[in-house]
Amino acid sequence: MVSRRAFLGTTGLAATGAVAASWFSPTAAPAAAGSGGLSWDRRRLLPRFATARRLQVGDIQHLTGDEQLLLGTLQGAVNRHRPELYFHYDDADKPWLSSIDVPQTVHEDPLELVAAYADRVAGAIVYDPEVRDSINVATTLAGLRGAVVASPELAAAYELPVVDDLRGRFTGQDKVDIYRWQLDELWPQCEHRLLTGLPPTRVVDVEGVTWREVAREAEQIRDESNRDHYTVDVSAELGGEAVYVKFSDGFGNDGWGASVASVSVLADGVEIAAFVPGSPEEEQVLVEGGNSSLGGDGNRFADGGNFFVYRLAPPEGTTTLEVTVDMWNQYVVSATDTAPTRVEPFPHFRDYVVATQAMVVWLDPNGEPGELLSEIFALSEPTTPYLGWFSNDVAGEWGGVDLAATQSVEVLPADFFANGTVLGGVPARISSRRRRAPRTELTDTVYVTMTVGEGDNLQYCQRHMRTLWDNPDRGAAPTNWTISPVLADAAPAIFRYYQETATENDLLVCGPSGAGYTYGGSWPQEDFDAYTDVTGRYLRETGLDLVYAYNNRDDDGWIPMPEWVIDSYRRNTQLGGIMQSWDGGGVIAAGDLPVIGHFNAPGQAVEFKQGLDDYIAQWDGTRPLFVSAGIFAWGWNPTDIAELHQLLAADDRYQVLLGHAFFDLLRRAPNPGPPPPPRPSGQG
The missing domain is CATH 3.20.20.490 (GxGYxYP glycoside hydrolase, C-terminal domain)
Structure with missing residues (x-):
């Protein structure tokens, strides 16, 4: 996920596989937004896409988020008319290609497809790197304008005409104001038969980071019986720009991982930070919390493979750094002196959003953002599906699904659903035959179904x-x-x-x-x-x-x-x-x-x-x-x-x-x- 592929120009498409790339020349003129290969029966929740005749296939899992965002929105703009682009976001996308019985060309460098398809899109919607939610606004606009979403650097590198530049459009960073603008200005033009929600950015692990384990609960404890104030010494990680402390689950199979109620940090015996989960003070140091949840007792917890990370920046010259935590259950605490993550655009499912001309938001179902989200749900007809997901992990799930239900909207989790603009057009004969149960005698038994x-x-x-x-x-x-x-x-x-x-x-x-x-x-x-x-x-x-x-x-x-x-x-x-x-x-x-x-x-x-x-x-x-x-x-x-x-x-x-x-x-x-x-x- 960290490599950046160089721009190689507009010709010379390299390909592997049974079909050479030299045949390929996408010269059709761009069609007007809203026309093309989608069909939507009024009795169905989602549209059907046209059937692919030939697919250009690329493995994009090692590209940056910006590059994946560019290709994913290109995929939506192109596939709206007829599916032609199929991308491997990870290895899970590869097996399904066997179900698509059409000729396929595999491109060693999928970024070459940007230049190859440049004349099939109106240009680029440039998002503002300083305002992360502008990525979602740009995605909505890309669907309406038949464009792609690009960072300023990629738009310039590929010499894409700028259809709209969102830099400086939103002077504040209040997402409610941003999505209110989108609702007022763009919603009337959008598809109203579905709603979408995607995070504008994601946190990506940096390769090569080494964590030192500093504390672990060795037993499977789920009843808070080990709750105590634990002090861990992370002085060995001093010397860099900061110390990063991670809390994770020691037993990832049962859902009772590290739970934290308060944290205090001493640098050479002087308190430099003290906070509780969910507070503004915690927000300043929480660099990775999306995989954790806030509990009903004011605690933050992370179960299974999830974790959360605090960034602690002691004064220069500090020789001793200690962290005291009110903590319980199956905790593992680790530390490193290297920034373990970076933030980049979230690219998944954007082909579907662009192709269907849906409006995409990312609003917490609680508080003022939740009020706006409820207003959006209320504008929709009963049984309108909301595709994507909600922020704030488990709490967001419960609050978001419930909020949607109060407005007669159901949820289709789909934020990592890939190539929907291709798979939605692959014909398949689904059997409607129900499986009959064998007639067996009822006995005095404990019957279990799994x-x-x-x-x-x-x-x-x-x-x-x-x-x-x-x-x-x-x-x-x-x-x-x-x-x-x-x-x-x-x-x-x-x-x-x-x-x-x-x-x-x-x-x-x-x-x-x-x-x-x-x-x-x-x-x-x-x-x-x-x-x-x-x-x-x-x-x-x-x-x-x-x-x-x-x-x-x-x-x-x-x-x-x-x-x-x-x-x-x-x-x-x-x-x-x-x-x-x-x-x-x-x-x-x-x-x-x-x-x-x-x-x-x-x-x-x-x-x-x-x-x-x-x-x-x-x-x-x-x-x-x-x-x-x-x-x-x-x-x-x-x-x-x-x-x-x-x-x-x-x-x-x-x-x-x-x-x-x-x-x-x-x-x-x-x-x-x-x-x-x-x-x-x-x-x-």
Whole structure:
């Protein structure tokens, strides 16, 4: 990610592969914005793109963010009319090329495509490097003007005509003012059938940085029992421009990483900094916090592979630097004297934004930014999808999805979804055939079904799910895999791939909470039928008849799905069962459309099995018991699932079933209990 490719001129396209590049001469004149190859059926959430006839392919994963931004917006401007450009943002983009049966030319230097396609765009929208949110405004403008987004340096290097220069346009850095201007000036011209949200910049790791571990909790602790004030000496990192201190998770598989409530810093015994998470004082030193979250107790925590970093700049000549932290749970603290990150434009998904002429924002769902975001949502028709994501990690997710739901908008996580302007035009025959459950006898057994989450997330379906799916142990255990039915629009070939390669032990089920991620209980009741109606259409098209769903939450956690939400699913879909995100298990509703809460346990297979044993400890074996086990997609893989299955199979109390068989028995059970336990609360 740190190399910069030199501008090589406007001729001499180098290529590898079966088709030489010398044939290639894109001479078609630019078409007017809004014309071209998109088609949009009024009953569909997303447009269909034209089918590619020939693709120019380039690996851009080692380019800078500015270069990727330029190529990604070029891709959107070109592919709007007919898909021609396909880029590898990382290795996950390569396998899907096999599903695109058209001639392909692979370019060793994809930056050559800028010059090759220069006459296919109106020119460049130059963003202001001093105002990061101007990258998003430039992206919106690029879609409207048929242009690309470029830094001042790249616009000059490629001699691109400047369509609009945003330098100095926004004198302040208040993002609410910036996006208010965009709403007032650009929204009337934008596509209103979808909304998008992308971070304007990203933090990129600098290669070659060496971290020294200075503190670690050796045990898996999740109950704050080790909370204390810990002092770490980072004097060994003195001598550079600053000292960087990182907090991360010592056990990345269970979600209880380093949690910090306060920090104080002493330089040669004199306090030079003291702050608590979320304060203005912390903001001055927090150089990487996007992968962490603020907890309800005023703490900052980072779980799994996430972390946060503070930059500490002691006075020149300091010989001793000590950091005292109010900290708990599974912490790892490390230090370095080298700036570990840099900030550059966030390039992903911008081809889709430009091609569809959508307006893109990046607004925290809380406070004044949240008020503006709510206003934007309110301008949209019910069931308008919001593609992208929200700031502030988990808190942003909960607040953002909830805010969208209150305005009858569902979310399609898509901020890392790549090449959507190509994949949305690849034809694929998706089977609408639903899988029938085998008719089995109901016995006094603990029935368990295991479901891998995250399937609402388009980029997960494109990226991480493919990695899990390719694990050789997939199929060894009955597993439900959540997937988005909206892939029927966004990437039908991806959906079809999973259908075609599923084993008898793989069952595709709908990801949260249907045709888009949402919290049903937060919708206006008069609009929720519109959501379940469109969900029903996509489920019938894709053959899915089970859904993993969320409901809304309050200060105490998730709320059980109310009857009016269940009734709406019952009226408008052919669902045979709902698994609600719950964390505590239990049957929330019985009958013809049962709802059961997910049971989750921390750790890997052995610890999960122990958690299940504890959960059923009061079961007397005189009636069937049902457990919907949630599998953490970012910490488990099919090998782990197979290990858990072996442990359960060795215990004659348990029987593991696929979801369709599980819910068939649950619908027939006279007393399926137990009811859900009191709502749990976590460190968030």
